[in-house]
Structure formats: structure tokens, C-alpha cells
Amino acid sequence: MQINPLEEKQVSRAAGQALHTPQHGVSLHLRGLGKHYGGRTVLDAIDLDIAPGEFVAIVGRSGCGKSTLLRAIAGLEQPDAGQLRIGDSGSGANGSGTSGSGTSGTPEVRMMFQDARLLPWKTVLQNVALGLANGEERARAALASVGLAERAGDWPSVLSGGQRQRVALARALVHEPQLLLLDEPLGALDALTRIEMQQLIESLWTRRGFTAVLVTHDVQEAVVLADRILLIQSGRLALDQNVALARPRARGSAHFGSIEQKVLDKVLEI
Amino acid sequence: MAGSASVSARVSAPSRPLARLAAALAPWALPILLIVVWQAAAHTGLLSSRILPEPWAVATAFWNLAESGELWTHLKVSLWRALAGFAVGAGLGLLLGLLNGSSRRAATLLDTTLQMIRNIPALALIPLVILWFGIDEAAKLFLLSIGVFFPMYLNTFHGIRSVDAGLIEMARSYGLSGWALYRDVILPGALPSILVGVRFSLGLVWVLLIVAETISAQAGIGYMTMNAREFLQTDVVLVGVLLYALLGKAADWSARGLERHFLRWNPTYQ
Numbered sequence: 001m002q003i004n005p006l007e008e009k010q011v012s013r014a015a016g017q018a019l020h021t022p023q024h025g026v027s028l029h030l031r032g033l034g035k036h037y038g039g040r041t042v043l044d045a046i047d048l049d050i051a052p053g054e055f056v057a058i059v060g061r062s063g064c065g066k067s068t069l070l071r072a073i074a075g076l077e078q079p080d081a082g083q084l085r086i087g088d089s090g091s092g093a094n095g096s097g098t099s100g101s102g103t104s105g106t107p108e109v110r111m112m113f114q115d116a117r118l119l120p121w122k123t124v125l126q127n128v129a130l131g132l133a134n135g136e137e138r139a140r141a142a143l144a145s146v147g148l149a150e151r152a153g154d155w156p157s158v159l160s161g162g163q164r165q166r167v168a169l170a171r172a173l174v175h176e177p178q179l180l181l182l183d184e185p186l187g188a189l190d191a192l193t194r195i196e197m198q199q200l201i202e203s204l205w206t207r208r209g210f211t212a213v214l215v216t217h218d219v220q221e222a223v224v225l226a227d228r229i230l231l232i233q234s235g236r237l238a239l240d241q242n243v244a245l246a247r248p249r250a251r252g253s254a255h256f257g258s259i260e261q262k263v264l265d266k267v268l269e270i
Numbered sequence: 271m272a273g274s275a276s277v278s279a280r281v282s283a284p285s286r287p288l289a290r291l292a293a294a295l296a297p298w299a300l301p302i303l304l305i306v307v308w309q310a311a312a313h314t315g316l317l318s319s320r321i322l323p324e325p326w327a328v329a330t331a332f333w334n335l336a337e338s339g340e341l342w343t344h345l346k347v348s349l350w351r352a353l354a355g356f357a358v359g360a361g362l363g364l365l366l367g368l369l370n371g372s373s374r375r376a377a378t379l380l381d382t383t384l385q386m387i388r389n390i391p392a393l394a395l396i397p398l399v400i401l402w403f404g405i406d407e408a409a410k411l412f413l414l415s416i417g418v419f420f421p422m423y424l425n426t427f428h429g430i431r432s433v434d435a436g437l438i439e440m441a442r443s444y445g446l447s448g449w450a451l452y453r454d455v456i457l458p459g460a461l462p463s464i465l466v467g468v469r470f471s472l473g474l475v476w477v478l479l480i481v482a483e484t485i486s487a488q489a490g491i492g493y494m495t496m497n498a499r500e501f502l503q504t505d506v507v508l509v510g511v512l513l514y515a516l517l518g519k520a521a522d523w524s525a526r527g528l529e530r531h532f533l534r535w536n537p538t539y540q
Contacts, residue, residue: 119458171444
């Protein structure tokens, strides 16, 4: 794995700020990952290495395969070629395969979808505690960390879209994931709620230090949140841009604007 | 000007509670009017008591039957038949609906056969039923069960098949599988459809009961009505008819109650 000095600085800063032990994020390695639907190649031999605790954004036009890539990482889709390895130790497998990180067994991978996907027949608290045995206290803590502690007993149908996504975020975080996958989770929200959610995600990531992979169509969102921006075009990685800006990021700064413009130009070029 | 304003204020204030009372009574205005007209026509001899007895006679007959205890005997027998028929028919419908909805293999094996049976009207089976089961309780139970089976089966099947696939995917990615997935996602998701099936079946069981009780019976509301017809006791006949109507209404009301409880998370029930 090549170590980029800028990347190294970002990772160690994130790791240092994590409340939990530094290996709270897990690395991700893709080799030759391919996926096709019928005759159409969606992903073409993707090679990718993501360091623990890194925040990576994947951008691209709609239909470029970025969601497919994320779902392959999550294990929701089976790749047709290549290897995928989550964590450093253990062996990978052809097609798909997750392996354990050295210390804690199988790494926890959680995903946030574009729609909140809350179970409408369970209260907010029960939704956050999904999949947890005796998890009520931890669920309450997770709800508090996204600022919705007082809505614990409500049905999801009475919440707004932004609040539902916050509950979905709490549900993902309550499992203390080492890898958090975000599939355009803010796409359906209004602009102001989107900015608040970005700040929330960034602060939780800074505090906990998990590895985050965010798929988004919004280039500005990618520049705000990510250490590294990847662009998928024609099934391949067309751009791997580091974002060496100090956090929290000022949207109006010249450097911010230049990075955003560079990525946007590449996205729009074909 | 001020004087007329206070006059109009005085006139409109008392009519508001009056308006509310009128609004509450409005749906009952027509039935009450009909009963009044009916009573008048019967009393003046316009309506022969052999065609339609006066409402007062019906009420008296009801009272007499209730006092002598006969009403309760017949009511108990009819209720028992309806409940048994519902339990067997709807219970089987629920089980097979769950089975065929969840397992594609089971559906391939069983569904076509069931659809063929469904297209035979239950009432057309009566001659066969009498040949097979005689005219005893078994025949009635069979008729009721087979009639009540299909609405329950179809609605359960449809309910299971139309659970939101996105929710199932999310739940699986959060570690739910097998019984937990069924209990937390699939069954609650199918419940609105299943309750429609319950409501349908509960209404249908009364219709079928009327026919089943005319095949031959020694007790029950149908028996009471048939007997009264033989003796030209039209008031008792009407009591029987009214009882069926009331029981059907009570069944529908209890089905609605079930819906209100189990679907209270749904915005339409809030």
C-alpha cells in the first residue's frame, strides 16, 4: 500500500482525536473488482486502497456505478471479478469476502441508504436498537448523539425527512462500526438540513474515527467532508484527488473552490 | 350598526350547538323516517302483517324471545358455528398464505391447485357437501371454512409478497435473519393486508352461515327464522334478519378495532 504523506497526516490526526482505540477504523482493499449487468460493464477492474479512519467520497454521474461499488463493499451485491478485503489480517476471497481485523474479529460494517429505511411499526428507539441484544441504553446514547433523544418514543411516520435520516445514522452508529458506508444519504434532504447533517456526520467521524465511504452526486459535499475524492467514469477510477484542507472547511475559501472546480470539471468532461 | 351586530350575535350563538346536534342526527334521519312510515302504514292496515309486521311487533317478538331464553340458545349456537368456521377456515388460510408467500417452492407446488378450488363457488358445493358430510354440523363447518379460507389466503399471500424489499435488505444488513427477520420485518409488513383478509373473512362468515343454517338445523338463528317462516311468524323472521345484521356489524367493528390497535403506527390511523 502506498502511503501518501498528506493522507498519513489526515489519518493520524483523525486517529488521535478518536475517543476509542486508534484502530477504530478499518482499512479497505479492492483488487480488480468488476461487476457487470447482462452485457453492460458497470465496474471495470477497480483497484483501491483506503486507510483506516480515512473519509473517502465517491462522485460521478448518475449510473456511473458508484452505488454499485458501495453495495459490493457492503456485501449487498456479489462482484463478478476481483477481490475485496476489509481489514489487514486474514485472507480475502474471490468475488466477495470480508475478513477479520487483527483485534476484534469480523469488522463491523454498517450502511446508510438514500432513504432512511426505518421500520414504520417500531418506535424510533426500537429502530435504533435493531439488531442489538439488550441495547436500549446504547440506543438512547446514540439517539442523544444525533440530537433526537426526546423523540425516542415516537413513530417514524411523524418525523421529518431529516430527522429520519438522523435516526438512521444513530442506528448505524450504535453498532460502533469500523467502516461506515453512506449511499447518498443526504440527497433527499433540503439544502439547510443537508448542511446540518454534513456537520453532524463530520463531528461524529472526528470523534469516533471510523473509516467512512460516502457516495454522493454533490461535489461540494464531497469537498466539505472527504479527505480523498474518487471519481468513477466508464467503470474505472478516473480521479483520485486529495483534499488537504483544514477542518472545519470554509466553503467560500479559494482553495476549497479550486478543488471543487477541478473535480467538477473532470466529472463533466465526457 | 352596533345594535344589529349584537342581535345577529345573539341569534347565531344558540344555533351552533343546535347545528352540531343536527349534524350528529343527520345520518339517522332517513332510517328513523322509514321506521315511522312503516309503523304508520302497518298500523293503518295499508301494510298487511303477513308481508311486513309493524316495528312494534318486531320489538315485542325480540323481547319475548329474549325473556324466554330461546334467543340466547339460538344465538350461542350460531355464534359457535361462525367462530369455529372462522377459526378453521381463516386459520388455514393464514397458515397456507404465510407458507406460500414465504417459500417460492411451496407456492409453485400448491398455489395453482388452490386457485382452481377457489373458482368453485362454495355455495355450489352444497349438494356434494350433503353427500359427503350429511346434514350435520360437519357439513356446516366445511362450508363455512372453505368459504372463509380464500379471502384470508389471498390477502396473506399478497401481504407477504409485497413487503418492502428495501426494508428487508436493510434488516439483513443489520444482522437480522430467519425468525427475527420474519417477526420484526416480514410479518408486521404483511399485517395491513392480513387484517384486510380478516375483515373480509369475518364479514363473509355470516353470509355463509345463513345458507349453512338453512341446509338443515336443529338450532341457531337460521333455524329460528326458518321455523318462524313455516308458522308465518313474520315478526320472528325479522328478528332473525336483524340479528344477522347486528352480528355482522359487530364482527366488522371488532375487525376495525384490531386494525386500529395493530396499525396505530400508520399515519392514517392516527
